[in-house]
Amino acid sequence: xxxxxxxxxxxxxxxxxxxxxGRTRDEIGAWTLYTSDERRAIMAxxxxxxxxxxxxxxxxxxxxxxARERGEA
Numbered sequence: 741x742x743x744x745x746x747x748x749x750x751x752x753x754x755x756x757x758x759x760x761x762g763r764t765r766d767e768i769g770a771w772t773l774y775t776s777d778e779r780r781a782i783m784a785x786x787x788x789x790x791x792x793x794x795x796x797x798x799x800x801x802x803x804x805x806x807a808r809e810r811g812e813a
Contacts, residue, residue, distance in 0.1 A: 743771065744783050747803040752793040759793055760801070762786035 745768075748760025756764050763771070767782055774782070800808075 741772065742776075742779060742783070744786055747806075748801045750801055755789070755793050757789045757793050760803075762789035762793070 744761040744763065746760040748758065750759045751757070751765060752759055758764075758768065761768075763782065763786070771779065
């Protein structure tokens with residue numbers, strides 16, 4: 741299943757969009773329930789959404805934590 745997730749998983753409190761993928765909490769939670777066409781329609785909107793969020797999450801992201809624990813960062 742195609743997904744825009746990049747393992748950042750932190751929500752911008754101003755816009756309500758994930759810093760990594762641009763989806764809302766509701767979209768993330770229901771992702772597997774959407775049809776392929778619905779997922780593609782949402783993914784088409786994501787670049788514009790990501791342009792509206794701050795680029796830095798307020799907390800350590802999952803990806804950064806995993807890299808830190810592996811000694812990569």
